[in-house]
Amino acid sequence: MAKVISIGKQSFSALREQDYFFVDKTNLIKEWWEKGDDITLIARPRRFGKTLNMSMLECFFSNKYANRADLFEGLSIWEEEKYRNLQGTYPVIFLSFASVKAGNPEDAKTQIKQEIVRLYEENRYLLQKDILSDNERKIYDGTTVTMGDAAAQNALKNMSAWMERYYGRKTIILLDEYDTPMQEAYVQGYWDEFTTFIRSLFNATFKTNPYLERAVMTGITRVSKESIFSDLNNLEVVTTTSEPYSDCFGFTETEVFTSLDEFGMSDKKDEVKQWYDGFTFGKHHDIYNPWSITNYLRKRELHPYWASTSSNSLAGKLIRTASADVKEKMEDLLQGKQITVNFDEQIVYNQLDHNENAIWSLLLASGYLRVEDVDYRGITREPWYNLSITNIETLSMFMNMFRGWFTSSDAKYGDFIKALVENDLDAMNYYMNKISMATFSYFDVGSGNKESVEPERFYHGFVLGLIAERAEDYEIRSNRESGFGRYDIMMIPKDIRKYPAIIIEFKVCGRMKKETMEDAVQSALKQIAEKNYDAELLSQGIPADRIRHYGFAFEGKKVLIGTEPAVCL
The missing domain is CATH 3.40.50 (Rossmann fold)
Incomplete structure (x- = not known):
């Protein structure tokens, strides 16, 4: 028994x-x-x-x-x-x-x-x-x-x-x-x-x-x-990459499968592995989180037990305020890809705001990412880590984190996404301003009194919110090269007959230049056209008439969205 x-x-x-x-x-x-x-x-x-x-x-x-x-x-x-x-x-x-x-x-x-x-x-x-x-x-x-x-x-x-x-x-x-x-x-x-x-x-x-x-x-x-x-x-x-004590914390796969046999759930091994396997300590792979396994054995249903036990506030703060490069790598991770990064496993907390690579060290130590392998480069043998999201449970944690940034009773985020896909410009402006009032306080969007790169960190955080919401219908990319420059957001539909392709460019309204929000919108749209951001979509066979351009202008918490037909060079 x-x-x-x-x-x-x-x-x-x-x-x-x-x-x-x-x-x-x-x-x-x-x-x-x-x-x-x-x-x-x-x-x-x-x-x-x-x-x-x-x-x-x-x-x-x-x-x-x-x-x-x-x-x-x-x-x-x-x-x-x-x-x-x-x-x-x-x-x-x-x-x-x-x-x-x-x-x-x-x-x-x-x-x-x-x-x-x-x-x-x-x-x-x-x-x-x-x-x-x-x-x-x-x-x-x-x-x-x-x-x-x-x-x-x-x-x-x-x-x-x-x-x-x-x-x-x-x-x-x-x-x-x-x-x-x-x-x-x-x-x-x-x-x-x-x-x-x-x-x-x-x-x-x-x-x-x-x-x-x-x-x-x-x-x-x-x-x-x-x-x-x-x-x-x-x-x-x-640390998690060290060999000593590698099987002393967490359950090994043998221990998990033996427990499933003991509790009469031998037929659940594959789904349990998919959900909860993936942690690596030293060279020991297939480590499972004990909290999730014991909860699953008792409750007999798949659920992100471990991912639900923390607010993940520190990781969330660092991702939200990170650079576009970090957010690009997060997009790759969310799409099931590996990233290769170099970092020091030591955490210097008072340098987290200045050393962006520290986010990878923190996410690895926290168990949200796993090491696939390590490549030691150069005469100094600097470690370059190949990382991926640990398992389905940690993927759900990231998704909920990003979704939570853009979800509130006042934001009407789902309505904004619907308006974006349906090209309802009036609704987009209405709901986006609702979102800005409910959400922008979580991000450093700048004061609007000076030119600053900090607001860009919010916009790329916004991309991650889009990924969590529309990943089934779109491949979401941000800050990638296309044509003669780098666009802010590109939404590539998985079914072009059902959904349009979308390019979004953001502009911060510069008060020092006495620029209006309307001017900033037109500047964004002009940049999309002049830089030929459509090139990547056209190369994939997406017709020009299925591509939409949107310019987003921000001034503090105020937002203005404008659009025009695609212009291809």
Whole structure:
């Protein structure tokens, strides 16, 4: 009989004690211990079992779980006597930054201090033995949420020292979701101030801590060493492209198919593979997201379970405000193609706005893209990654993201698309202005007081919205060469008898030139004709009378759309 599936339970001991469905990942314990690294940072996408694995490490090594053989009996780690003797023999500090999500640096530091205070309360037994001096007892009792930053930064190092004195062994430290505060600091705009605090905390805990045996940190991203790990030379970083621990997070295909057999769903393997397979860690392909698989096993229906558990706000922000080149690559990805890009897997959050290639690093670390292969070029062996969208589930996440930018109760986006295809110019202007009022606040469309390239970033974001809405009927292209220039948008119909071809050019109304919106529309239409943007469509055999030209003029949130018959040179 198949075991009961408990959704979202992240406590290893609770899963084992209640005999819930569990996929054996105890090989992580052996692999990590035998590598002997001082500090290991493992980056994996969200919902890939990081917290459960950290809970497992705590239950295995912590002396609080001594004599708990029942938790590991029947699992692979228990087959070796060496590890049976190792279980429950170390003091362990286990904390998580998953809930550190604040709008300002002071609240973020307070939340970290609350996590530290929780640890101190759980370990008050240290005060019962005569191992702390009077001054140390004062430090212990002074560890409250109102303590100063310096006290908080040294608190984990102090706890390590007292645990070593109490147990006679150095301490193992497990820090889960280490990068959540950094992501929030970037999104909320207090990166520089907060990283000063977190850098000192990590330095005291992991660099200058003689009471530390080993440590593991988990998170989604590999935050750059220069940002928060300065002088931390004993850090082993494991990313999604690294080989170590490649099958320890997420389910392998063998594990998924075995589970489907166990639950009487052997005939569902092909559709499950199509929807949920595709993650690659190191050289290990065919990794599945555990959250989606466990939900599917329990609910027995295909659904984007993993993609639906996050707002994806950071990825969305970066794509929305990215350059035309990034958006072109996103179009290729959405059409099932691969892209080849070069980037540093380290995330420097305060440079995300300036280094566009960082978006690919973030999307890869988050699990939205997968590495097909890596090409190392030149004498410096710079990595060039061939990337694709991971699977149908992540494709749906992108589609919903783009659609969400252009969907609101006031926008009437579907009505605008209908008017565009039907060449109803009055309706197009009406609905596009409704969209602009409801949507343009999400984008940097410029003030209109100066010439700026920033509004172009919105227009190409708009293209992605079109892709999500009309991909079944049109091949959507943007900023590609045709004739003597590069058009903004081209919609190539898959059935020319049913739908027209469409070329759209955008113009920002320049107040410095005292240009009217009507002037800008005519300028856009003139450019389409003079640059012969029809050339690409004509070369595909599309008749000139099935090609429409539209000029879009923008001034702040105001929009004017004009059209004219195609003119071919």
